[in-house]
Amino acid sequence: MRIYVCVKHVPDSAATITIRGNNQIDESVTFLLNPYDEHAVEEGVRLKAQIGASEVVAVTLGKEAAINTLQSVLAMGADRGILIKTNDRPDSIFTARALKAAIEQDGKPDIIFTGKESIDSEGMQTMFRLAAALDMPVATNVVAFSIDREHAFVECEMEAGVRQLLEMPLPCVIGTGKGLNKPKYPTFIDIRKAKQKEIKQIVLASLKIEKPAASMEISELKLAVEQRQPKELKGQPQEIVKELIQVLRDEAKVL
């Protein structure tokens, strides 16, 4: 089976973000594998372990530095990596087309894993666009997954306490949610072995993707301002709670 995993190179969620110019961030912070994509990689690697005779190929669209994320994905057990290189920041309409083109150039996918969301753009949509471009069924926020020869069976987490069970023919696209698996941290040996694995680099322009009619662009990016002025409620517990209830009633108007 050919298993593809789409991964994104994103700023560490613990990093302090500063804004450059009008609509960009200062990229000198630590970047790493998008946390949700860890589950996608883990599931791809597990699937290979389960069915054998497969290849797990990680694909990313990003700057040259995204090679580091591919490297960590290879250490997690993926067999090869593909970097679609660009210095632009394509929106997800364009990204999905690029991922499709690179995957099709590489081989015929039986299944494609993605995360359910990237933590930088918080777009929640690339897997749906990729699936539509490839004319495949898609499920997202998948927390349980299995396959037989022709189908994928998934459970998707809906709102608290509700799951939908879906069945789809292969090939399909699976957006992995957090409950799906526990990603293993690579050992030193895994990391060393990963250095031997192949990473193919493609220049985005070489994929000759037609400019889509629709687009989304960030016209302005600002730091979220923290305007809260913390006040301490002091006194005996009974009094503190009395004050709190007053706040809930008069200020928040929820009682």
Added chain:
Amino acid sequence: MEKVGILIEFKDDKIKKTNYGVITLARQQGCELYALVLNGNAAACKEQLQQYGIKKIIDIASKEGPLQWHPVKWARAVVAAMDHFGINTLCGLTSAQGKELLPRIAADLDAPLVMDCTDVVLNERAAKKSQFSGKTVATIKVNGNHFIFGIRPNAIEKQPDPCEAEVIPFQTTVDKEALVVKEIKLQTHTGIDLTEADIIISGGRGMQKPENFAILFECAQVIGAAVGASRAAVDAGWAPHSMQVGQTGATVSPKVYIACGISGSVQHFAGMKTAGLIVAVNTDPEANITKNCDYYIVADLFEIVPILSRQLKLVVGENQLT
């Protein structure tokens, strides 16, 4: 006047009140609103929708009757209705269902989509949303023939504007789909949905053990609040992941968020920083959350929460008497 479709959401056949914020947003920008209802409840929710200025309710069904839940079929049906009524802009909620439907609709139409918007200026085709784990606010400009926006639940204050609505039936054909919905499974009920709640009371590592969440549930029940948890509490197995608030959990925007025994990590804030009022109960006056909330109490949560429950019961009791 621009036509805007509003995808109406239900929970257990009851209209979710978070719809009204979405309606308010579009109505206040002078748009002609079409409420899109897919589950056969169009007539039943007429009273409620017209309270918020909806004049047209599209009752979407197939020849066989109301549509059973099916993400692909529902998305196709919405696209068909938009096409039929000449609706180019669609607004919905960034709820679990919205995350399923809106991107499918956008992918079908090859249209731009902005999810989790905290504000939208429809005629400028511009939306505000958080990015980078909530650390930034981005303004996204969209171009195309159709525009789709998922609004963060509770991000926009609902305001009534009563009128008279008509229900317009719309029949769509439903094709067989490759994707099959086998079952909808109900897991353990964790009470009120986090994204719907006006008040959330959350517990973190300070809760110490799973049984202790009972004191939060007790307090929550008195005032109809939902109970949330930090990742530390979820990872420890004290609460299910469906209760997790934060970057890798739910994003919530309640009127009041009460954090008990939660230190206030960046990743936790990513999920609740747009709450109206943040209250922290923490034994550590230096905890990060005390620097970024509206009110904080330096005390043991096991002392404060039971007193809060007791006093709230009295207040709620009084309210019911008067």
